[in-house]
Amino acid sequence: MSIHFKHFLLFGVLSLGLLLSGCVRSSNPDVERGSLFQFQDGYPEVRSSSIGLLSENDQPLINITTDIVLSSLIYSTKDEKRAANVSLEIRILQEDGDFTKTVRKDFEIESEFEGSFISQEVFTHNEVIEVVPGTFEVNITVLDQSSDRASSRTSQATIPNPENPQVSLTTIRLLGKNLELTENQYTPITTYTVPSKIDSLKMDFQVTNNEVEDPLTINARLIQYPADTSYARPMNFNNYSPSSLPYIGVDMRRAEEIDTNVRRLDQPGSVLIEFKYPLLERGTYRFEVETTDQDGETLYRARDFSVMSENYPSVMTARELAEPLIYLMDRRDHERMMEIQEADSLKEAVDRFWLSNxxxxxxxxxxxxxxxxxxxxxxxxxxxxxxxxxxxxxxxxxxxxxxxxxxxxxxxxxxxxxxxxxxxxxxxxxxxxxxxxxxxxxxxxxxxxxxxxxxxxxxxxxxxxxxxxxxxxx
Known part of the structure; x- marks a missing residue:
């Protein structure tokens, strides 16, 4: 598979240093939050998501998406072809049974870049694995064959038994579409953060109800939480007030309802439900789904995510390069710089700032x-x-x-x-x-x-x- 790309960066190409980071995933199994950027210097950077589903003929499946950050790989040149060689291993372990399965794949990833650079371009692999009903631990390991270093990620997937009349909701999967890169194709978003260059979002999940005489009502809504997005204040300022949003971080008591939807399922079986939304503004969101099973118990699933800047976590546009200068500039001067709307003029202002100092x-x-x-x-x-x-x-x-x-x-x-x-x-x-x-x-x-x-x-x-x-x- 060949992947070609070019990126513009101020004053040339920046070098990437990778440090170990943690994960955002909550201990609450009903809320999926994707992950942050777990990486270590010199190791392949891997992001993944897994979702358990039933096929149209009720075959239990696990759909696994693996993203490998291209800039975290080591490339070599042979016959004028620059490529990295990667091995991917997926291990499926049933937590409530003895089913196991391992899938191994080797990839040669080609690229045209020269030297090191900061880029969030990824090589994406989708794998659908047939399993049995149950709850599974999904272990994904990516080995860079040039460095002989590997990185692993772990997720969980649950697939209901199609012969069981119990009502079930799968994990909510978040997908995005960028019209600059794809025409009409949504691809899974494996991280908690969503770059604002995504043109539209889609949430999908599967509902299973085998009780013929008991239709289901599915309640879904998209909400936004007030969250702090301000720059850090200077070190000598007063500490944040306990009543301020920067101190609270996210005010999860004051959710703003963006959209609500009610769907009724009159037919038994498994149904894949989709919700699509246009580009959302910068903010912290939750998409949640709720229904009631045959015993009157509430079933709940949610997917949390945050819309960030355009090329997040990289900074590449003139505005993205200008914003962090707040820590080096007088605040009034920075405000005047950020008032510049035209990209080329803003880039010139950033260049002048650096060269004048x-x-x-x-x-x-x-x-x-x-x-x-x-x-x-x-x-x-x-x-x-x-x-x-x-x-x-x-x-x-x-x-x-x-x-x-x-x-x-x-x-x-x-x-x-x-x-x-x-x-x-x-x-x-x-x-x-x-x-x-x-x-x-x-x-x-x-x-x-x-x-x-x-x-x-x-x-x-x-x-x-x-x-x-x-x-x-x-």
Whole structure:
């Protein structure tokens, strides 16, 4: 399979650094949230989703989508062909029985790019595996044959017994369509985050009802939660108020109803139901489905997702490159820059900012590469209900880099950039107001600010603006 692509980046190509990240999946099995970006430097970056279904002739199936990020692979050139060789292994293990199955595939992925770059282009493989009714653990392992390094992801799929009269709802699958890349084809979205370049979204799920005399009513709705999307405030500002949205993160008590729908199923059997929506604005959403089984018990399924910036988690457009400059600019100057609507003019303003501070062109290129590399790494490590670079930890990571030491407690995290853990200037404490749980599945760590950080942040910004960040990180 051959995949060809080109990407424009300011001042050339940025280098990609991959760090280990966690997952957003909740412990609540009724709510699917996809995953964040689990990756490790030098290993293939893998994202996946699984859904259990019954075919038209009631054959139990597991539909598995695997995305492999192209920039995480190692390529070699042979006979003027640049390609990476990848092995994919899918293992199906029945949790409530003894059924197992393993599928192995080898792929040669071709690409035209030269050198390293930041890109979220993926190689996608869909696999449909015949199984038996039950609940399964799906283990996916991707091996880069050049580096002999592998990454794994695990998900779960449940398929009802077609001979059982019990009413069932499958996991909700989220799919997207980008008209620039595909004509009319929806492809599964394996992550919690959805780039805003997706033209439309589709949710599908399967309802099974084998009780002939008892029709089903399916209630579905799309809701949006108020969520903080602001930039992180300077380190010397006051701490967030407990009543503010940045402190709360997501106000899950004030859901706004975007759409509701009621469907009645009069025929027995399994039915695949689809809901389609045009491009949604930036925000945090939940699509939920509810019905009642023959015993009067409520069945509930939901899919949570968040619509992010256009090329998320990369930053590629002029506006995406301009926004993170908030951490290096006077806020009024940044507001004036963001008022520029024309893309070329905004790009020129971004270029002028860098070159007016870092006078040397070659040095400026290196500083720019480092800055936006950290922006993307912040997105991949700290994203919750908003872009990772907008979080407090994202701001500190961009300005200071990876912490030297990290100490974790129940709801507190300490980052140290000094051998002295008591050094007040280079030790930062983050606290999360809400503990992560099935109802609030986000890590919302907030920096404990104080006025003494003014000089610390000012000196760090000057290292960036003079280019000295390349030789003196702190």
């Amino acid at each position: 870092v006078k040397n062109m070659n040095q400026a290129r290196s500083v720019i590469n480092l800055y936006y590399e950290r922006v993307e790494q912040a997105n991949k490590q700290f994203t919750n209900f908003k872009e990772g670079w907008k979080t407090d930890m994202g701001m500190i990571y961009i300005l200071f880099g990876p912490p030297w030491y990290v100490d974790r407690y129940l709801n507190t995290m300490d980052w140290s950039y000094s051998y002295d853990r008591n050094d007040p200037q280079y030790n930062f404490t983050f606290r999360r107001p809400n503990l992560k749980n099935e109802f609030f599945p986000f890590d919302n760590y907030l920096l404990q600010r104080n006025q003494g950080y003014f000089n610390v942040q000012y000196r760090q910004i000057q290292l960036w603006l003079t280019g000295n960040i390349l030789t003196n990180r702190l």
